Amino acid sequence: MNKLSECIINKNSSFIPIWFMRQAGRYLPEFREIRKKNIDFIKLCLNSDLASKITLQPLKRFDLDAAIIFSDILMIPYGLGQKVEFKKGEGPILGKYNEKKILITQEADVIKKFKPIYKIIKKVKNKTKKNVIGFTGAPWTLLVYMLNKESPKKNFDFNFITKDKLLVKKLLEKLVSTVAFHITKQIEAGADVIQIFDSWAGLLPKKDLTEYCFNPTLEILKRVKKFGAPIICFPKGIKESYSDFCSIVKPDCISIDYEVDPLWIKKEANGIPIQGGLDPKILLKDRAGIKKEVEKYLNIFSGYPYIFNLGHGVLPETKPETIEYVTNIVRNKK
Ligand code: 1CP
Numbered sequence: 001m002n003k004l005s006e007c008i009i010n011k012n013s014s015f016i017p018i019w020f021m022r023q024a025g026r027y028l029p030e031f032r033e034i035r036k037k038n039i040d041f042i043k044l045c046l047n048s049d050l051a052s053k054i055t056l057q058p059l060k061r062f063d064l065d066a067a068i069i070f071s072d073i074l075m076i077p078y079g080l081g082q083k084v085e086f087k088k089g090e091g092p093i094l095g096k097y098n099e100k101k102i103l104i105t106q107e108a109d110v111i112k113k114f115k116p117i118y119k120i121i122k123k124v125k126n127k128t129k130k131n132v133i134g135f136t137g138a139p140w141t142l143l144v145y146m147l148n149k150e151s152p153k154k155n156f157d158f159n160f161i162t163k164d165k166l167l168v169k170k171l172l173e174k175l176v177s178t179v180a181f182h183i184t185k186q187i188e189a190g191a192d193v194i195q196i197f198d199s200w201a202g203l204l205p206k207k208d209l210t211e212y213c214f215n216p217t218l219e220i221l222k223r224v225k226k227f228g229a230p231i232i233c234f235p236k237g238i239k240e241s242y243s244d245f246c247s248i249v250k251p252d253c254i255s256i257d258y259e260v261d262p263l264w265i266k267k268e269a270n271g272i273p274i275q276g277g278l279d280p281k282i283l284l285k286d287r288a289g290i291k292k293e294v295e296k297y298l299n300i301f302s303g304y305p306y307i308f309n310l311g312h313g314v315l316p317e318t319k320p321e322t323i324e325y326v327t328n329i330v331r332n333k334k
Contacts (some may be wrong), residue, residue, distance in 0.1 A: 001295065003065040004131040004193050004307060008253045008273045011305040018300065018330045019066040019133070019275070020323060022313030023058040028320060030057050033334060041086040042078055045071050045322035046116040048122040059128060065274050066131040066193070067124055069186075071117055073137030073197055074179055077146050079110040094149040097169060102307045103174055107181055114182065119323045125190035134191030136182050138198035138235070139175035139216040143168065152200055164209075172251035176216050180223040187227045195232040195255065196220070202237015202244060209241055221249065232275055236312065243268040260309030276309035283318045284308075294329050 003017035054070040085097025234255035258279035
């Protein structure tokens, strides 16, 4: 059994596995080199040679315990027939959604489009003994992108997104089944662990978390449990509701963001393995500042099943040497 599974499934706390969200990405010059020649981001995610190569790039440089597949959460809206484009400096732009088209999309149509993704997993699996992490967006976060058609960073209105209750209900059901199915196919292709990113859970009013975040995630976990791969959940930004998330959803592992007090969550998680937490902005500080913060997490979670990671993705301006520096601190922790 490899390191992440050992920590999550066996709750082994004698070793702290390490990987980084967005470890394959814009902070790496070798990624930017490939990206420059591949303007169409979706096409790049479906190019199994290049995407498997990008997935392995961080493992060539750093002593990490896992490879996260190079893909994107917005492959799901793309798979359901919505146009998805990434414009330079603007983030994702989604096309008009056609409710009927989305709702009648069959699993077979999605498989046909996603075949290269499962091929990437198989290729990566053949090339590394490390854990291979598959991932997906959570229904709520995907719904936000599909209906908002651009990043909610730019503009977001909860009442606008949830205005048409019937449409939202139907879309969430479709997303639950598509996400559960995509997780299953990734596990079949060889993914050892799956992470569900609910990057915009923090936009939900507290009273609506159950309906839009907890319940859809619970339903997905129920459907994929029998396939045996542990699931890490990352309901970013839900603050004190991390405690309810742990007791209601009971994920195999909970990924915390940088607003979560690590000492508090250690008490609230009820023994559920914890991942992450460190603010990615800390990695832009000097070495003494970085070491202090990394060691804070290592000390707090000493003796608790913990996976070292950040509280969100690696920022594009992070120096690759910093990732190496942090990895060495974690590795040398006794
Ligand atoms: O060159 C570029 O401009 C592309 C940048 C890029 C990359 C490298 C995007 C566009 N996606 C990715 C890959 C990616 N996305 C990975 C695999 C690589 C790895 O982690 O090593 C993963 C796991 C994601 C997940 C993802 N995509 C999330 C969830 C995590 C998070 O950051 O909260 C989200 C929200 C997205 C949407 C997305 N895709 C890309 C961008 C810039 C965004 C964010 C848009 C926004 O700000 O709303």
